[in-house]
Amino acid sequence: MDTANFVQQRRALPGLQSLIGRLLDVMLVVLGALAASQVRFEDLAQSRLDTAFIAFAAAFTLVLFPAFGVYGSWRGRAMLRLAGQVSLAWLIVQGCGLVLMFSLHRSDFVSRLWFAYWTALTGSALIVSRLVVHTALAHIRHAGLNLRRVAVVGCGAHCHQVVRNIEDSPASGFRAVAAFDVRPAIGNGSLRVPVYSDMARFVAYVRSHDVQELWLALPLSEERTISRFVSEFRDDLVNVRFVPDMRSVALFDSGMIELIGMPAINLVASPVPAPALVKKEIFDRVFAACALLALAPLLMAIAIAVKLSSRGPVFFTQKRKGADGRIFRIYKFRSMRAHAVEAGVVKQATRGDPRITRVGAFIRRTSLDELPQFFNVLRGDMSVVGPRPHAIEHDELYQKVVNGYIHRYRIKPGITGWAQINGFRGETDRIEKMQGRVEHDLYYLRNWSFGLDMRIVAATIAKGLVHSNAY
Known part of the structure; x- marks a missing residue:
């Protein structure tokens, strides 16, 4: 009772x-x-x-x-x-x-x-x-109050990393008190908690020291060990949590989902869950509508300047790939004089490019040529924040030579992004530049949050739109 x-x-x-x-x-x-x-x-x-x-x-x-x-x-x-x-x-x-x-x-x-x-x-x-x-x-x-005592079961480096993460986050409300290393190796002495290699002694410690949490930091190959610990503590008031070691098989940080009533772990899938995408979608549409209303006079002024700068349309459109590889037409203010384009070939703008008009040089350098993309956001083709879209011809090239490039299509492309505020924008004349951009895009995918989006938007505004790599 x-x-x-x-x-x-x-x-x-x-x-x-x-x-x-x-x-x-x-x-x-x-x-x-x-x-x-x-x-x-x-x-x-x-x-x-x-x-x-x-x-x-x-x-x-x-x-x-x-x-x-x-x-x-x-x-x-x-x-x-x-x-x-x-x-x-x-x-x-x-x-x-x-x-x-x-x-x-x-x-x-x-x-x-x-x-x-x-x-x-x-x-x-x-x-x-x-x-x-x-x-x-x-x-x-x-001060040592309101803590939950945690015992960690794991293998080698991953086990140690989980314990150290707990020790490095004292405000989280968890405290590591013991560890059980399934594959003991040299270096256990570096941990500040007792490390056991005998299961019976470890189980006795958990039960006698009021441990509330048991974290199984194990790879999927340790199915038998996982089952043993779950069975052992089935009748105890101990929360048993699985913290899988997915480094060898998962591209992104893995998350637990439900598929037709069954639990599943994402190995290679979009790291941004569906509910988060809905929130992002709502924010995008509201932000884009407000931006277009606020920037309407500026958009009109730029459109007139572009029209007067040279013969040709106000807007430049080009096919790009969006979420899941879907093709859409991106809008920009035209910044170049009308010129013949070779089929299947996209020549990036370079410093001193004679095709660029005076007005075009200014709006490219200040990124004002990108403002019409708020219409793309409003249409649902793009997001305010996300990986920048590239020409389809460049996609096909870099997809073959840049590791992880394909996963940029996991979410909608953005007007600004983590790579852009960290200096990876403009011409990508070397593979190393594109690799750096993709690495930042994948970091954004792994660590997405609404707070990160706000940080990127704020950084874009605070740093200004002008950048030395844009021409």
């Missing part, structure tokens, strides 16, 4: 924490609206505060925030990624509220400035509240 009560208490605690978190978020939404009204109108009595809008936002918060994983356990999660999830969830909540208000013909009663203040203040409050809790928990865990 005591054991059953203990299990029920452990299961009830996360639910209580989630409930408190939801109530706090709703309170911040309401308080944010009141604070925004105070800033905008200075007198609440004279403000045009739309209580229906606030109620809709609170309801959407309760419904949509759980779908974005906002209330999941923070243990072991990066704060930057959590902040990105909260930001995206809140922006979508506000977007849904606007759509609903527009549908009910109440949008004219909403002050745009108040709405902007409300969105910014509440978004900041939602992130700061989590940052405060995250920081407090980190200090508590640094």
Whole structure:
């Protein structure tokens, strides 16, 4: 009976924490609206505060925030990624509220400035509240409290790496206390935890020292060892987790998925899960629409300048490969004079290229020629952030000589990307340049998050669009 009560208490605690978190978020939404009204109108009595809008936002918060994983356990999660999830969830909540208000013909009663203040203040409050809790928990865990004791089972280097990752992340809430090396080798003494090679002694240690987590850091070939440990602790209150060593077979960091009701691990597949792609798609469309509206005067000015610079169309279009290798037409402002093109041959622009007009040289150097690609994003051909698309003829060449090139097609190409903000843009006159670009693109795929996308967008704006490699 005591054991059953203990299990029920452990299961009830996360639910209580989630409930408190939801109530706090709703309170911040309401308080944010009141604070925004105070800033905008200075007198609440004279403000045009739309209580229906606030109620809709609170309801959407309760419904949509759980779908974005906002209330999941923070243990072991990066704060930057959590902040990105909260930001995206809140922006979508506000977007849904606007759509609903527009549908009910109440949008004219909403002050745009108040709405902007409300969105910014509440978004900041939602992130700061989590940052405060995250920081407090980190200090508590640094002090040795609120920790989960972890025993690691693994083989050689991977086992040691998992233990060191735990030791290097004291704020994560995990503490490594023991390790079992299936294939003991020289170098075990470098770990600061006891390392066992006898299973019976290791099992006894786990049970006698209140170890809550058992991590099986094993390759797939150790199926029998995995089964032995799962069977051994089947009737214990120990969380048994599989941290597979996939370095020899997996291209990207492997993730567990479900296929027609069966668990599966991705070995060579898109590292960005489908729910994340949906979030990215929503952000892309909203961002592109806002960018096109904001940049409309600039787009018109560039279009006129291009038309006056030389004979020919305003836009230059070219076939490119998108996600899963699908062909689409990319839009750019024309930067070159009209010239004959040899079939099947694409000549990249070089420094001092006589084909480039004066206006073209400026818009290429500042990347303003890329702005029409926001139409591609709006159409669903491209993303705001992703690997830059290349001419199809270059794709066919580099696919054969650059390792991993084909995997750039796992997601939609982007207007800007991780490679571009790290200096890999412009002409690729050497294989080494393309290899460096592809390596950065694959890093982006392995480490994608909404926070990383925001970092790339911010870096693109902060560094400016001008780059010495663009001509």
